[in-house]
Amino acid sequence: MAMRGRSLGAFIGFGAALFALRPVGPVERVLGLVLLPVRVVAPLGTLSTPFAGTFDEPLDPETLAQEAVLSLQLERAVLRSAWPQHSTIPAGVVAIPGEVDARQGTKRDHIMVRVRDDASIRLDHPVVAGDVYVGRVERIPHRQPAPDNPGTFTRWMRRLKLASPPVRPPRNVVEVALITGASERVGGVVPKDQDGRSCRLVAGGLSPRNDRTWLAVHNPESRATRSGSVVVQEPFSRVNGFDSLAEGFLIGELKEEPYQREGESFQRPIIGIQPPVDFASGLNQVLVLTDGAAPTSGTAATSAATRAQREAAGATAVPVLESARWLSVRLFAYGDTAPWRSTARLHLGSRSGVRAGAAVVSGVRLAGRIARCDEAGSTVALVDDPGFEVDVLAQAISDPDSEPLVLGRIRSVGRARNVIRFEWRPEGGSLHGEWSARHADDDGVDVRLWTGSGLVATPRGLLLGTTRLPLELPPEESVYLDLVETGSVGEELFVHAGARERDLDSRGEGER
Template sequence: MLLVWIALVVLSLRPVAPLEAGIERLLTPLRFVAELTWPLRLVGGRPARAQGDVRRELIEEASSRSALLALHDSVLPTRADLLEGRRLVRAEVVSRSERGRDRIVIRPWTFEGLEVGQPVVARDAYVGRVVQVDRARGRVTVDLVTDRSFFVGATLDSGARESTVHLVVGGLAVQSRRSGEPATWLAAHNPSGRPIAGRSVVVGELLPELDPHSALAAGFELGTLELGSSDDDWRVRPVLDYLHGLFQVVVLTHPRRGQLDPAPPLHPLEEGRWVRARALTAGDPSPWRSTVQLDRGRVHGVRAGAAVVAGARLVGRVATVGELGCEVALLDDPGLALTAVGRPVQGDSTPRVLGRLVALGPASDGALVYHWRDVTLPRVGDGPTPPPRRMRLFTGSGEAGLPAGLLIGIADMPSYSSEGEGHTVRLSDAASRVDELGRLWVRIDSGTATTRSSP
């Protein structure tokens, strides 16, 4: 027995895939025993949920629905001139393409009027253009302006109408910093005159008659022009986080008579892509990890990266999957990565795209500590540091298995740029104790599950 224990310890430190698979098959009968003896554990087990727990879940679900609707609306253009002569088709970012990070896959609310070449935007910012419309699979593929083979005409207003500068924007330009990760900006090419740093760069084709869709993108923002390491090295500081901050987008089409506005998609909790799960362990034996084993695996449609929820509250994400079970990384498990959107608790409740959060582990007072990779926050300069804003955090989209709108917790989010260092934020009111939660549900793959339900 001692030798078996030592072998398991070594295996936990240096996993060997064939050996792990063999042990899983060896222990499979014990999972069936656990299923058969489950009713016995109800005797003296966790009491029925209190009325307060049910009320809390209803409030959290209402908050989740409200946040998702607000996120849908926040992606619409805010300027009147960007709305005129355009039909807006909203869409959710489903994933990155297998081709690479510079191509996204979106799920539009409707396919009516969608064509290859149409521009894609987010709020007042330019994102890219449609390159494929797959009605059979319900997906649209979009090339981002960050792709090295992507080019879009742009204009730079130098302050006088007669001195407008034309240039081409597309691809990436990496800007090193004194510390932290380098800045990733958009590359600017072939200016027609002497640009002025600090001016706004917007889409504007020099010969719009060559592209039937180019007029739809005119006026949408690309960012602010900045000078690089030499006099001819121009870059555009983007207004979007193209890597981790694209959750909802809008496809611009030409308006036609008789077109109806589509209904919004179902809330993720209503999609029926969930399976009920039970915790087989109370936690992780390692003091440096925070995981739990669940009784659902590949045969039930579970895949790595899938969300685990209690009501509308995110509990964690599936880290590894076996045939009949899975390991879930909880919210305080170091290394857990999430895409998030924040909604201010007070004042203007317009959602703010946050991007990527990575868990660093729990603090001594029970709060969860995360590293936030901020991209688009303004620089402070010599002025006073603006105070943080308290926000309620929800999941974004764009990663398989993690739908938008799930409640994460509350955090005081900084309002100024970290200049590549990233911010450390403390998350409170988050789910970290599985034994204190109610029913658990795991997101399942849409094409393989045998049993589907909703929380």
């Protein structure tokens, strides 16, 4: 009998371990309903803890209106940044703007781009950001839906409403393969090298430098060429390819430096292309170049049309609070039993359309993001919660119409006195130096930090606060930014709940 009891205990423990490794949809739904009373009653204890917070004073309407205007200015600047300043969109090419929606977790060299209309976009259409070629369209999800072949158990669970129906692929979203991918290639040319000669080559993938920030060079026409600007040149595109649509767009600067492999005692020269964008976190707005019918022809006319499109890009900007559906929400409990955490409990849950990652705002200020949600409510991690992460853009306070600097991801380390401290590790290829030189005063740049693209259910253009960026960045070290004027936790908050109702038909599901 004892042996049988131990076997049963081992079987139950093994089954529990399997459920812990991978959540099972029907089991999660059942447990969520069973534990619903506990999840409602548990936060009530938080109100009586000594670590519970207090509500902040509500922002005055004038401040809210000013910050909404600044957010719209940022959006216009970001939209303009996608259009080329020095390169020219070739005649017969139509550029379709798109926002970087999210990065593929398992594909470091891929991004998802949300466009308004993907009807004219085809596979292998080139993608550019400003004057820079960044990659090509590799997949259009809604045209290539994954097969749904549920088993008998899953079909019965769906009938009983205990399993979720198949998720439809998002519409108006395309997957872009970046030029940093190991198998990506594009033809290029150095119009004038250090000796005034031209040199054709192939670019793609990453060079073997330790920081992996240069693009690799393949089959250069001349080994003597070691410097110069590299631009796209594809007179003979690959079969069914469209690389020639990006003719003349910049790939980067050809560089040479000594390189020493680990374990070797000698150095060898290595040639690579230093891209003018940060592929790791520097892409927010891009253009997909399609082979549609253009309204103008001729180099001069096309160049003028490109400049006009760039200037008019800001006219299409939509205020962040109108770009999605926002639900009014009140705090059910504020504070956490753990003294080092900063969280709150909301009375809206998954039944209202709230999901993990959704932004919680006060005006256009980001107060926090949903950490987890259930049927009864949701838990929000506030901006001063240690470990809170967000992708940000820096906009110079002195010039709110200028192109912002993409900082990438920053992480909160908690509140210190009257500021919230964030840790920032600059990625290789950051344009901090060139950007700061244009806006610096004395020893730094006073900036506002805004949310960038790429976060699920957290739109671009939400204010985090103000800080000062240093001019000099320590090599391979973290930079700590002290934010003031951050999002307040007042009684009037709003939570992101997906796309606007009128957009659901054209965009499929309300992913954003």
